Amino acid sequence: MGLNKAVLEFQSLGLLVFILLTILIYHFPKFLKDKPLYKSNDLKIDINKADQTTLEKIPYIGEKTASLIIEDRNIRGYYKNIDELKWIKNFDKVKEYIKVEEVNE
Incomplete structure (x- = not known):
C-alpha cells in the first residue's frame, strides 16, 4: 500500500x-x-513640415511631385488632413508614409 x-x-x-x-x-x-519604442505613426513624415529633400525620400514621390506639394502647401498655408493630397498620383500608396499634424497658428 x-x-x-x-x-x-x-x-x-x-x-x-x-x-x-x-x-x-x-x-x-x-x-x-518587446514593446516597440515607437508607433507606426512616428515613422511617417509630416507633410506640413517636410522640405523638398524629405518629400523626395517618400516612396512614389519624385522631385516634381515634391515641388507641387510644397507649392500647394504654400498656397493653402498648411494641410488640415491627409485627404487634401488626393490629387497626388499614387495617393493610396503614398498615404501610408505621410501624416498631417495639427498646426498651431
Whole structure:
C-alpha cells in the first residue's frame, strides 16, 4: 500500500509540474515580447513640415511631385488632413508614409 501511495504522489506531482510548465510555456512569450519604442505613426513624415529633400525620400514621390506639394502647401498655408493630397498620383500608396499634424497658428 505504501508503494501505491508513493506512485500516486509522484504522478500527482508530475501532473502538477506538467500543468505549470504548460501555463509557463503558453504565457512566457508574452512576458518576453518587446514593446516597440515607437508607433507606426512616428515613422511617417509630416507633410506640413517636410522640405523638398524629405518629400523626395517618400516612396512614389519624385522631385516634381515634391515641388507641387510644397507649392500647394504654400498656397493653402498648411494641410488640415491627409485627404487634401488626393490629387497626388499614387495617393493610396503614398498615404501610408505621410501624416498631417495639427498646426498651431
